[in-house]
Amino acid sequence: MNDDLKDWLEMLRSPDVNDRLVAVKTLQHLGDEETTDALIIALKDEHAAVQKIAISALWEIAEPVGIPALIECLNSTDTDVRTEAASALNDLVTQNDLLLLLDKLQSHDLNTQLNILVLLRKIHDIQSLPDILPFLTSKTPELREAAITTLRYINQLEKCPQALDLIFDESALVRRAAALTLGHLQDTQVITILAQALTNDSDWQVRRNAAKSLAIHENQQATSALEIALSDEHWQVRKSAAQALQTIPDIRVIPRLIQALTDEYADVRKEAVIALGNLAHPDVINPLQQALDDPDKEVSIQAQRAIQKIKTDRIVSREQ
Missing domain, CATH: 1.25.10.10 (Leucine-rich Repeat Variant)
Incomplete structure (x- = not known):
């Protein structure tokens, strides 16, 4: 010096x-x-x-x-x-600091533990999984929420049975994080659990997050729960349900999607229009034409695109 x-x-x-x-x-x-x-x-x-x-x-x-x-x-x-x-x-921090972070994660200081759980999201290493799992059953809700969120960032993590129960946690913050994390896991129970949360949870953000995760999974088994969610009391849940149904085309939901075209929120109507367009069924043409007159410009634009998409798909289908 x-x-x-x-x-x-x-x-x-x-x-x-x-x-x-x-x-x-x-x-x-x-x-x-x-x-x-x-x-x-x-x-x-x-x-x-x-x-x-x-x-x-x-x-x-x-x-x-x-x-x-x-x-x-x-x-x-x-x-x-x-x-x-x-x-x-x-x-x-980089991958080179992983062992140091995992060592400090064992401290008994809440703030240190919370911050290190967040830092582990940057490294993504599945080696950290054994050190993260105990926090899923912590008595502190903040630690459970941080841990279940961190799992979302871990590379190559497809199954984690210990994470499933957190969708029923007593803390709404934990359930919200769990609902999003389950969208990235492949456990056989995930679709059933997410569908249950979508239709039964008392917290609208949990229900919305469950719908978002079901959209990621694109599993036909979720259709009934998503159809019910189109009538949810909160518009963001209805919107996310309509978005999920865009990825899971099923003609059985046509009546409910058509009803959604009269929703008081333009965002819900727009997503319902897109979902109907993806179905490409003759029964959706008239409702989509009516949506051309929607007071919200974005809804009418999406309706025009949906109608054009259906017509184009029909032409291609006939030519084949």
């Missing part, structure tokens, strides 16, 4: 917080790899403002040696310090 850096390091030990702020800001301005050690020392300052500047500086320098020290900031009592450290780590 050169003499100038030694002077700034000495100032970091000053009892006057203003001196320490000047020192850490200067080190940040220098932006030199040689300042890393001094900045790591500043992370332990008693004043949050000094810590935040040190975190920002280490973030800019992006030296891997600073990552363990930044992880220690995740258990800070200061919310801003934790947030800044988490943001920095989200940019800096």
